[in-house]
Amino acid sequence: MNRDLYIDFAKGLATLSIIFIHTAFWSGQFYIIPEIRVFSLVFDVALFYALSGITSGSNIEKTLYRLLKLQITYMIFVTLLFFLDYFFKIFGLTFFSLEWLQSFYSTFGSKYAATSISTAPQWQNLGNWYLHEYSNADTFPVVMGSFWYLKVYFILTVFGVLLLRFFPKHVNWFIGICVALTLIFNIFPEMYPSGQVGYVAFYMTVFLIGNRMRGKKIPTKIIPVLYGLVAAALAWMFWYYGNEIFSKINKQKFPPQTPYIIWSLFSLTTLFVFYNRLKITKESFVTYIGKNAIFFYFGQGISSSLVYFLVVPMKELMPWWILMVIIYIINVLLAFIIASGLKKFDAFGWKILEFLRKKTAQ
Numbered sequence: 001m002n003r004d005l006y007i008d009f010a011k012g013l014a015t016l017s018i019i020f021i022h023t024a025f026w027s028g029q030f031y032i033i034p035e036i037r038v039f040s041l042v043f044d045v046a047l048f049y050a051l052s053g054i055t056s057g058s059n060i061e062k063t064l065y066r067l068l069k070l071q072i073t074y075m076i077f078v079t080l081l082f083f084l085d086y087f088f089k090i091f092g093l094t095f096f097s098l099e100w101l102q103s104f105y106s107t108f109g110s111k112y113a114a115t116s117i118s119t120a121p122q123w124q125n126l127g128n129w130y131l132h133e134y135s136n137a138d139t140f141p142v143v144m145g146s147f148w149y150l151k152v153y154f155i156l157t158v159f160g161v162l163l164l165r166f167f168p169k170h171v172n173w174f175i176g177i178c179v180a181l182t183l184i185f186n187i188f189p190e191m192y193p194s195g196q197v198g199y200v201a202f203y204m205t206v207f208l209i210g211n212r213m214r215g216k217k218i219p220t221k222i223i224p225v226l227y228g229l230v231a232a233a234l235a236w237m238f239w240y241y242g243n244e245i246f247s248k249i250n251k252q253k254f255p256p257q258t259p260y261i262i263w264s265l266f267s268l269t270t271l272f273v274f275y276n277r278l279k280i281t282k283e284s285f286v287t288y289i290g291k292n293a294i295f296f297y298f299g300q301g302i303s304s305s306l307v308y309f310l311v312v313p314m315k316e317l318m319p320w321w322i323l324m325v326i327i328y329i330i331n332v333l334l335a336f337i338i339a340s341g342l343k344k345f346d347a348f349g350w351k352i353l354e355f356l357r358k359k360t361a362q
Helices: 005-025 034-042 046-055 060-095 098-108 123-130 141-146 148-166 168-187 197-212 220-241 243-248 258-274 285-291 293-306 308-314 320-361
Strands: none
Touching: 005 034, 005 046, 005 141, 005 258, 005 285, 005 293, 005 320, 034 243, 034 258, 046 148, 046 197, 046 258, 060 123, 060 148, 060 293, 060 320, 141 148, 141 293, 148 168, 148 197, 168 197, 168 258, 197 258, 220 243, 220 258, 285 293, 293 308, 293 320, 308 320
């Protein structure tokens, strides 16, 4: 079966969009106007859950094996991150003053901004990261700020494959249940579960709809109706919540609330409209990113943290929009370089694990 390059292309574009979002909402807080930061959320993580639904099947063994590989790759990455963060602090204490480091960390809102910096490794942080408890990596704050997606992905994929395996004829009913729960949680916000549990209802809806769309094509005559419904939902949102809701879209994202859900409908509709309609026949830079999306997702967390060093001295030298374009391009290039390195480091980590397996099997 030939690989569907549209999926890789869509993942690549979604990843590039995530890099722009993190450019805008992290280092961009110092210079990018609020309107652009909000508009950056048009193509957001909901796309990844829809694409996961399209590519997921009912094979439990295959799915769990894929998740286990992802967990090990994640653990290899955070182990590297842990030592990078630690050695940066040691390097900083060696070559800079404590006051400089505290000023640096205060930019990120780190706990180290107002305290002394320990030279001893905080091993409990690494253990917490392994267990998906995302305490901050002070030198690379965007990394842990991105990882909420990964925990939800694990939850959705496990529950999703169980539904597809044991209740294949009732998926539409489960979509209805998830929609109903999403409505209940938004109508009665006091009932919204805390933690990642509250994210599951909406994103499971997206995941299951993506799975129902697998191999299908939206009829051309339906497309104007779908975009009309999206436009009507957006119009209702601004009428009901007022124009000020525009500047609060990001705050409606954690957990997903009605304004953010409506805001994400355009990107989801566009994804499904072009699915099985837009034919991608050649490999490209974008499809390469899509094929290696997890490494780019890890890499952009590091690159989006590193561009802080550029933003602070450059933000007074040029108009904000020129700086935004420059920083975004640099961020993408850094993410590409880091992702390539992470892919090689991941392969090295697997070789070590295989070596240990052979040694302990003797």
